[in-house]
Amino acid sequence: MNILEETKAAASQSINEDRFSIAKVLVAVDLTPHSEKTAAYGAEFAKSVGASVTLLHVFPPEPNVEFASESVFESFERSRRLMAQRLTKLIDQVRETGVECDRDFRVGDPAEKIVESARDLHADLIVTGAHHPGFLGRLFGLDQPPRILHRAGCPVLVYHEGNE
Amino acid sequence: MNQVLEKTVKDTNDLNIREIVVAVDLSPHSEKTAAYAAKFAKSYGASITLVHAFAPERITEFTTQEVRESYREEEREAERALRKLAEGVRETYSDCGCEFRIGDPAEEVTLMAKDLNADLIITASHHPHFLSRLFGLDQAPRILHRAQCPVLVYHEEKELTEP
Numbered sequence: 206m207n208i209l210e211e212t213k214a215a216a217s218q219s220i221n222e223d224r225f226s227i228a229k230v231l232v233a234v235d236l237t238p239h240s241e242k243t244a245a246y247g248a249e250f251a252k253s254v255g256a257s258v259t260l261l262h263v264f265p266p267e268p269n270v271e272f273a274s275e276s277v278f279e280s281f282e283r284s285r286r287l288m289a290q291r292l293t294k295l296i297d298q299v300r301e302t303g304v305e306c307d308r309d310f311r312v313g314d315p316a317e318k319i320v321e322s323a324r325d326l327h328a329d330l331i332v333t334g335a336h337h338p339g340f341l342g343r344l345f346g347l348d349q350p351p352r353i354l355h356r357a358g359c360p361v362l363v364y365h366e367g368n369e
Numbered sequence: 370m371n372q373v374l375e376k377t378v379k380d381t382n383d384l385n386i387r388e389i390v391v392a393v394d395l396s397p398h399s400e401k402t403a404a405y406a407a408k409f410a411k412s413y414g415a416s417i418t419l420v421h422a423f424a425p426e427r428i429t430e431f432t433t434q435e436v437r438e439s440y441r442e443e444e445r446e447a448e449r450a451l452r453k454l455a456e457g458v459r460e461t462y463s464d465c466g467c468e469f470r471i472g473d474p475a476e477e478v479t480l481m482a483k484d485l486n487a488d489l490i491i492t493a494s495h496h497p498h499f500l501s502r503l504f505g506l507d508q509a510p511r512i513l514h515r516a517q518c519p520v521l522v523y524h525e526e527k528e529l530t531e532p
Binding site: 246249250359360 | 405494514517518519521524
């Protein structure tokens with residue numbers, strides 16, 4: 206059997222092997238206005254394949270500087286609580302649509318924590334959004350989807366808003 | 370916010386995935402990417418189009434006829450491999466076409482998705498080395514930045530790699 210025949214046979218065999226199944230979808234949101242549509246798309250996708258959703262937000266770690274005042278830490282804590290509330294609200298809204306939805310709130314580097322969460326949950330798919338940052342944003346690593354997909358151990362679905 | 374969610378998730382059948390573009394580089398990984406895409410398409414009753422973009426010839430005035438012929442042969446070989454891959458997929462999932470293009474892979478894949486009004490692009494990432502990413506050899510992030518529709522990046526194995 207030559208290499209072309211092998212390719213054809215392998216492609217055909219793989220489809221007949223394990224059944225396509227997605228049971229757990231991890232939807233990572235940054236809680237910007239884009240997140241509503243990303244969460245909606247993730248929930249809709251999960252519903253269409255009969256999967257459950259875990260909505261995750263990763264909050265940046267607290268500033269680690271010697272001269273930060275108490276008010277900086279208070280402000281950081283307020284911001285963390287606010288984001289946690291927003292996540293809870295978004296989860297309630299996803300649940301209202303009939304999709305089973307859990308919550309995950311982590312602190313740290315977004316890409317690392319998303320991949321860690323997916324591994325902990327044994328997620329079959331990560332859904333996240335892309336907002337097309339500029340060249341500089343990409344250069345300085347502010348664009349998370351490519352960072353996620355290079356670390357992830359499962360497929361990653363990147364949703365682009367406004368193209369329905 | 371509620372309205373957005375309710376409007377979007379009001380019905381299971383609302384998620385219309387009818388047309389899927391599958392970008393393959395014809396490496397050994399492509400078989401599994403194509404098979405995953407076919408299984409995915411099957412669950413939605415969607416059509417899939419396997420796309421491979423062959424990098425354009427690097428011909429200069431010093432390129433010999435021999436080198437040109439070698440490029441041509443590589444091109445023909447890639448096209449044959451793409452057709453065979455599509456035939457393999459069609460044995461179990463008939464709604465599969467293929468398209469061979471010459472040009473920058475990320476640009477051609479996103480153009481193809483736009484031409485077909487695709488609902489989804491499926492491609493793969495093989496976790497290349499940092500330098501490969503730096504020099505843009507990994508096409509998945511380039512497709513992500515150009516795409517007008519959602520992009521699903523398939524990973525063959527569930528394993529973690531170095532950042």
